[in-house]
Amino acid sequence: MNSTAVSAESEKPRVVAVVGPTGVGKSALAIELAERFGGEVVNFDSVQVYRGLDIGTAKPGPEERSRVPHHLFDFLEPWEEFNAAAYAEKAQRVVREIVARGRLPVLAGGTGLYLKALLHGLFPVEVPREIREALRQRLEKAGLSALYAELSRVDPEAARRIHPHDRVRVLRALEVFYATGRPFSALAREHAFRESRFQALKIGLYLPREELYRRLEARVEEMLSRGLLEEVRGLLSRGLSPELKPLQSIGYRHMIAYLTGKLPWEEAVRLMKRDTRRYAKRQLTWFRADPEVHWFQPQEKEKIFRLVEKFLSS
Template sequence: MKIQGLVVLGPTGVGKSEVGLFLAKHLDGEIINFDSVQFYKELNIGTAKPTEEEKKEVPHHLYDVLDLEEEFNAARFVDLADKVIAEILTRRKLPILVGGTGLYLRALEYGLFSVEIPEDIRKEVQKKAEQNLEELYEELKKVDPEYAHKISRRDKVRITRAMEVFYATGKPFSSFHKENPFFHKKRYNFLKIGLLLPRKELYQRINQRVLKMIEAGWIEEVKRLLERGFGPYLKVFRAIGYGYLIKYLEGEISLDEAIALIQRDTRRYAKRQITWFKKEPDVVWFSPEEKEKILNWVKERLLWKA
């Protein structure tokens, strides 16, 4: 199958945007976002979006496409990304996907698992999750211990989804993975570039980046959103950092505490991303400092683009 694009993946803070932009400029490419929080308008500083200057250098797609109240999921991402990839290829440009939401990438590349959930079951499970997530997780352990042990007991999204599938089909969620592991035949042939740094260096970068975001006006960004009536209830405020800055603005914690918690949670998120991407097939790993090496590696495999 002909190569249909590049993917630049890796943990938060590793330098994906910089490498993606470098490759796009040298390979006549256009960048497509697959970072779940960067789809949203108005969440700018805290999500480390590309700057307006960077967006002017090469076309960027799927940034700032959602209002804050909009729900988003892997299925909708696949629908949007399919259209953008087709348009870019029609222009004889190179699609370059840049991001860190592994589920979205896998859904795009391999297709989506689909079970129709009746509305009454969806409402019942959602209600149980809201009332007592711990109890719902214990139920999941009984009906699908294999899947339950793979996820956190606090992972509301995955617990809810697994129980919806069980109630709707009578079969454990894990059995669908065995029958049709994620989930259909390959839809795209991507060259996948993984970026990684030694853990100590990555964590130092993350800590420094959080401080730079604060200096760049992250607190003011959150304050403006609250003043416009957007409350902590918004799902997008679950993105790392926003909740702690709201607590700081409401006087519940100090700024130093908020910063330390944001740094800690970002490091933990980076660790989870690395674990996910290490299981991703066909990824070739580089340091983000090796931009020329990455470019040459890509050119060798994209002779039609060299």
């Protein structure tokens, strides 16, 4: 790399991103990093942006948020549309404002696409209206499961990373495939090498699988004991549709299935635990594919602190 390129890179704003599977301790580490290095936490979880979805998203509570400033939590109603492009636009402004105050943006969350959109932008694909309309008609007639099965055939890599209930991303991946003739995953992989808007240090947290799964099971039980069912009942009592995208996320859809008589309690809890494990596995697959992530176990804090110190002083 020549000196001009080095200079241009060094002038980019610096950010630290904490990534990894759900339940591994990302929020706690992000707060510690922000306290230690004069930072502010910026959320990149796609459900924590919604008001009223607190227990089921493991959103940082008032005590945690009082320790350092937190951004991009609780700014949308559950019925408001939101996506990775909108997140990137909003988060970019927030990050630059934090940097302008002389503080360090510490990004934390589990939605890998949101982080990628912020750091690299999204690749633009023009989808003809007839393709978009045809897919929506097929969605109405055949259902989402049929379209997800089709995505699994034409782009298995994308299907592994997209939840079968994520209508927006399933449709988007199929739109891109039929508009370009190429798998969405291949285009996304090529785009990942595009130059970043920021100098980013990515810290990944992991635990041995058995330990992580034990922690996730305990986390589900804690959410239930804290009143997840009552939280969901309250959301529905406001007249919110169970079909809203955030209410189809883990925990919320399981409690709705119980409340509407579709599942007995024991089965709803069992499926919530199972789907939480599966979600953690998909998150690990996503973040493990990024060669820029430095991986640590949560207890290796001193190693993490030294790495951040080196990053900020370089």
